Amino acid sequence: xxxxxxxxxxxxxxxxxxxxxxxxxxxxxxxxxxxxxxxxxxxxxxxxxxxxxxxxxxxxxxxxxxxxxxxxxxxxxxxxxxxxxxxxxxxxxxxxxxxxxxxxxxxxxxxxxxxxxxxxxxxxxxxxxxxxxxxxxxxxxxxxxxxxxxxxxxxxxxxxxxxxxxxxxxxxxxxxxxxxxxxxxxxxxxxxxxxxxxxxxxxxxxxxxxxxxxxxxxxxxxxxxxxxxxxxxxxxxxxxxxxxxxxxxxxxxxxxxxxxxxxx
Amino acid sequence: xxxxxxxxxxxxxxxxxxxxxxxxxxxxxxxxxxxxxxxxxxxxxxxxxxxxxxxxxxxxxxxxxxxxxxxxxxxxxxxxxxxxxxxxxxxxxxxxxxxxxxxxxxxxxxxxxxxxxxxxxxxxxxxxxxxxxxxxxxxxxxxxxxxxxxxxxxxxxxxxxxxxxxxxxxxxxxxxxxxxxxxxxxxxxxxxxxxxxxxxxxxxxxxxxxxxxxxxxxxxxxxxxxxxxxxxxxxxxxxxxxxxxxxxxxxxxxxxxxxxxxxxxxxxxxxxxxxxxxxxxxxxxxxxxxxxxxxxxxxxxxxxxxxxxxxxxxxxxxxxxxxxxxxxxxxxxxxxxxxxxxxxxxxxxxxxxxxxxxxxxxxxxxxxxxxxxxxxxxxxxxxxxxxxxxxxxx
Numbered sequence: 001x002x003x004x005x006x007x008x009x010x011x012x013x014x015x016x017x018x019x020x021x022x023x024x025x026x027x028x029x030x031x032x033x034x035x036x037x038x039x040x041x042x043x044x045x046x047x048x049x050x051x052x053x054x055x056x057x058x059x060x061x062x063x064x065x066x067x068x069x070x071x072x073x074x075x076x077x078x079x080x081x082x083x084x085x086x087x088x089x090x091x092x093x094x095x096x097x098x099x100x101x102x103x104x105x106x107x108x109x110x111x112x113x114x115x116x117x118x119x120x121x122x123x124x125x126x127x128x129x130x131x132x133x134x135x136x137x138x139x140x141x142x143x144x145x146x147x148x149x150x151x152x153x154x155x156x157x158x159x160x161x162x163x164x165x166x167x168x169x170x171x172x173x174x175x176x177x178x179x180x181x182x183x184x185x186x187x188x189x190x191x192x193x194x195x196x197x198x199x200x201x202x203x204x205x206x207x208x209x210x211x212x213x214x215x216x217x218x219x220x221x222x223x224x225x226x227x228x229x230x231x232x233x234x235x236x237x238x239x240x241x242x243x244x245x246x247x248x249x250x251x252x253x254x255x256x257x258x259x260x261x262x263x264x
Numbered sequence: 265x266x267x268x269x270x271x272x273x274x275x276x277x278x279x280x281x282x283x284x285x286x287x288x289x290x291x292x293x294x295x296x297x298x299x300x301x302x303x304x305x306x307x308x309x310x311x312x313x314x315x316x317x318x319x320x321x322x323x324x325x326x327x328x329x330x331x332x333x334x335x336x337x338x339x340x341x342x343x344x345x346x347x348x349x350x351x352x353x354x355x356x357x358x359x360x361x362x363x364x365x366x367x368x369x370x371x372x373x374x375x376x377x378x379x380x381x382x383x384x385x386x387x388x389x390x391x392x393x394x395x396x397x398x399x400x401x402x403x404x405x406x407x408x409x410x411x412x413x414x415x416x417x418x419x420x421x422x423x424x425x426x427x428x429x430x431x432x433x434x435x436x437x438x439x440x441x442x443x444x445x446x447x448x449x450x451x452x453x454x455x456x457x458x459x460x461x462x463x464x465x466x467x468x469x470x471x472x473x474x475x476x477x478x479x480x481x482x483x484x485x486x487x488x489x490x491x492x493x494x495x496x497x498x499x500x501x502x503x504x505x506x507x508x509x510x511x512x513x514x515x516x517x518x519x520x521x522x523x524x525x526x527x528x529x530x531x532x533x534x535x536x537x538x539x540x541x542x543x544x545x546x547x548x549x550x551x552x553x554x555x556x557x558x559x560x561x562x563x564x565x566x567x568x569x570x571x572x573x574x575x576x577x578x579x580x581x582x583x584x585x586x587x588x589x590x591x592x593x594x595x596x597x598x599x600x601x602x603x604x605x606x607x608x609x610x611x612x613x614x615x616x617x618x619x620x621x622x623x624x625x626x627x628x629x630x631x632x633x634x635x636x637x638x639x640x641x642x643x644x645x646x647x648x649x650x651x652x653x654x655x656x657x658x
Contacts (some may be wrong), residue, residue: 052428052560053546055440056284062427074558099282100545104559125284126545154289154447163285174286177447 003092003120004146004169007043008205008226015227016218016255017207018234019046019096021064022081023073029244030081031088036248038091041256046123046229049078049097056125058181060232064239075105079117086118094121094148094169102127107136111143121146121169129166141168148172153193157200164202173197173208173225180210181232186220194224215257230255267512267588269579273461274550276586278578281460283548286444290452291548293367295462301366302359302469314358315473318391319348321355323474325481325637330609335625336632340491341612341640342478342507351615351642352471352503353384357453359470361388364451371395371450375425375439377404377432377499378570378617379411380642381455386420396420399438401431404569411646429563432499432573436547456500457577460548464505464577471506478637479510492634495520496641497621498591499535499571501580503641508583518590521580522624524566525593535564537576538584538591546575552585567596567650568616570642590628598623600654603644615642616650 007015018037022030030047037045050065050073057065082093095114102110102124114122122145127136129149140147146169151160153176164171176190190211197206208221209229221228234251241247252258273279273295281291301307315321324343332339344352357374364372372389374396376382382398389396398415402424405412415422428434436458443452457464457471479489494511496504498521511517526534534540541552544559553575554562564574576584583589594602599616602623607613614622618641630636644651 053433053437055437055548056286056444058441059427066427069560098545098559100555100561101559103544104542104555104557126282126548128280128282131280131282150285152286152289152447155285156289159288177286177445179286179441179444182445 002144002146003090004044004094007092008170011043013226014222015043015207016041016252017044017046017227017229018042019048019229019231020234020238021048021050021061021068022078023050023068023071024064024235025067025238025244027071027073030078031085032244033248034085034091034093035088036245037252038089040249040252042091042252043227044092044094046094046096046231047082049075049095049101051098051101054098056179058179058232060181060235064235075101079113082117082119092120093118094123095119096123099124099127108139111140111145114145115143119145121148123148123172125150129162133166137166150174151197153177160197160200160202164204167204170205170207170226171202172229173206175208175210175212175221178210184211184213186211186217191224198224215255218255267583269465273465275579275582278551278581279461279464280550281548282545282550283460284444286447287440287460290443290447291460294466297367298363298462298466301363307362307366310362311359315355319354319358320346321473322477322481323347325478325485327485328610331606334609337630338633338635340485340635340637342474342637344474344503344639344641345612345614345618345643349380349384349387350645351380351384352474352506353381353455354387355473355506356455356467356470356502357381357384357388360451360453361392361394364453365392367451369449369451371446372453373397373399373439373442373450374453374455375399375432375435376455377401377435377572378568378615379404379408379415379646380570380615382420382422383411383414383418385453385455386415386418389420390418397442398422399425399435399442401425401429401435403430404432404435407650408569408646409649431569433561440547456502457505457579458500458547458549458575464549464579467502468505468509468579471502472509474503474506474639475508475510478507482635486635490514490517491637493518493520493630493636494639495522495621495624495636496639497522497571497617498576498580499524499573499617500575501577503639505577505579507637507639519583519588520624520628521584521589521591522621523591523593524568524571524620525595526565526567528595529593533565535566535571535573536593537574539593541575549578551575551578551581568599568620570615570617571620592624592627594620594623594627600651603651604654612640613644614640615644616647618642
C-alpha cells in the first residue's frame with residue numbers, strides 16, 4: 001500500500017509534514033535530513049527538487065535551491081540518494097518541484113524513477129489540473145504515485161471540489177495569499193477560510209502550509225486540518241547550523257513542543 | 265491553417281497556462297474577460313483616442329531611400345520609435361491600464377528589461393493616477409540608468425531583482441511573486457507576448473495596431489497592403505507580434521524574427537532561443553527556452569537588455585517551429601555596426617534591440633523589387649552610454 005494512504009488511515013490529527021530542499025545545505029545532507037526527521041517524529045517529508053526559477057517560492061527556498069544546484073544537485077543524483085535512504089526508513093516521501101523538471105526528464109522516465117526510489121507522492125504547483133487529467137493521471141497511477149494539488153483563499157468552491165476529486169493524496173491548503181516564507185502567524189481572516197474549507201467536508205485529508213513556522217501556528221493549523229506543512233522556517237534553521245542532524249531533532253521538538261513537555 | 269491562438273490558449277503545441285494555484289484566480293478572470301472588455305465599444309473608443317492623441321498614432325511608415333539604395337531593395341521603416349516614450353511598448357500599456365481599470369484594480373506591477381516597458385507602464389500609471397511598482401534586474405538598472413530615472417520621475421517605484429542573473433527573467437519572477445502576494449487589488453502588466461494565456465494573445469492584440477496601420481499605409485504608398493518581408497527583433501517578441509499580426513495567415517508575406525546571438529551562438533553567451541532553446545515551460549508558458557537537460561533555465565546574454573531573455577513568446581515558438589517565420593541570429597557587434605549605419609544613412613539612432621533587426625539585412629535574401637518593412641521598434645536615447653563606447657571605432 002502507498003505509504004501516504006497508510007499514514008492518513010492510521011493517523012487522524014497533528015500530522016507534521018516538513019519540507020526541505022534536496023542537496024542543501026550540503027550535497028550529501030539529503031539522506032541525513034530524511035533519516036533524522038523520521039526518527040524525530042515527523043510524519044511525512046516533502047523533498048524539494050531544487051529549481052532555478054521557483055515561481056511559487058519565496059527568497060528562503062529559492063536561495064536554498066540555488067545553493068543546492070551550485071552544490072551539484074541533479075535529479076539523477078537525487079533519485080540515487082533517495083533509493084539509498086529508503087533502506088533505512090519507511091517514512092512517506094513526497095517530491096515537490098516544477099513541471100518543467102518532469103517534462104525535461106521525460107514524464108514516463110520520471111515517474112518510473114520516483115517509484116524505483118520509493119517516492120510516494122508528488123506536488124507540482126504549476127501542473128494544470130486539465131493537463132494532469134488528460135496526460136498524466138493514468139501514468140502516475142500505474143506507477144503507484146499519488147499527487148496533491150493546491151487550493152488558496154481565492155480558489156472557488158467548484159474548483160476546490162475538482163482539486164479534491166483529482167488529488168489522490170492530501171489537498172494542500174495554502175494558508176494565505178502569498179509565496180512561501182512570506183508571512184508569519186495566522187490571522188482571523190485565515191481562520192475564517194480554514195473553517196469554510198473544513199465545512200466543505202472534502203473526501204481527501206487537508207494539510208495547511210505557508211506561514212507555519214512554530215508550535216503555535218502548527219497547533220492552530222492542526223485545529224482546522226489533519227496537519228500542517230513547514231518549509232521556509234526549517235530551511236532557515238538549516239542555514240544557521242553546523243549540526244544538520246541535531247537541528248532536525250531540535251526543530252521537530254520545537255514544533256511538537258515536546259522539549260517543553262519533558263521538562264514540566 | 266491559422267497561426268492565431270486556439271480556444272484553449274495554445275499556438276500549436278505552445279502556450280497554455282502553467283501557473284501555481286496562487287495565480288489561478290487572477291489569470292482565470294483575465295481569460296474570461298479580456299476579449300469581452302476589449303470588444304466593448306467604450307473600451308475601443310478610449311483605447312483609440314489615447315493611441316491617437318496621447319501616443320501620437322498612427323506612427324509613420326517611412327521609405328528609407330538611402331538604406332534602400334545601399335541594399336538594392338525597397339525598405340520601409342515602421343516608426344514605432346516616434347511614439348510617446350520612444351518605443352512600441354506603450355501600445356500595450358495603454359490597453360492594459362484601461363483593462364485594469366475595468367477590472368477594478370488599484371495597483372499596477374510590471375517587469376522591465378531595457379526599461380522601455382517600465383517607462384511605458386510608469387507613464388500610463390501617472391496618466392491614470394494609479395500606484396506603479398516596476399521590477400528590474402539589478403544589472404539592467406545599471407546599464408539602462410536613464411530609463412530608471414524616467415520611471416522615478418514619473419512616480420513609479422523601481423525595485424531591483426537581485427536573484428539569478430539579475431536581468432529580465434528574474435525581474436519577471438519577482439513581479440509574478442508580487443502578484444501572488446497581492447492577488448486582489450493588483451494587475452500585472454506584462455510587457456511582452458510571454459507568460460500564461462491569455463497574456464501572449466492579449467499583448468499581441470494590443471500591439472496589432474502596428475500591422476493594422478501597415479496595411480493601410482502600404483496600400484497608400486505602394487498600392488498593396490502586403491509587403492514581401494517583415495523584419496522585427498524578438499526578445500519575448502511583442503513588437504514582432506504586432507508587426508506580424510494581420511499578416512500571420514497571409515503566406516505571401518515572409519516573417520523574419522531576429523534574435524540576439526550575444527557574443528555568438530556557440531560562445532555560451534547568447535540569447536538566441538530558437539537555436540539554443542528546447543521545449544519547456546518558462547513564466548507559465550510552454551514554449552522554446554534555453555535550459556539544461558535537467559530543466560534548469562540557463563542565464564542568457566545579450567548586450568541589449570530587451571533581448572536578454574531565455575525564452576520567446578509561444579506565438580513565435582510556433583511560427584519558427586512550423587517554418588512560418590525565419591529566425592536570424594545577430595551578434596552584439598553586428599547590432600552595434602547596424603545602429604551606426606542606420607544613424608548615418610537615415611539620421612535615426614535606433615534602440616539596441618531594434619538595431620538587431622537592421623543587421624539582419626546582411627543575412628537574408630530579398631529581391632530588388634521586394635517591399636521590406638522593418639519594425640523600428642524603439643529609439644536609441646537609452647543606449648547612448650553603450651553606443652559612446654564604440655564611437656571611437658565607428
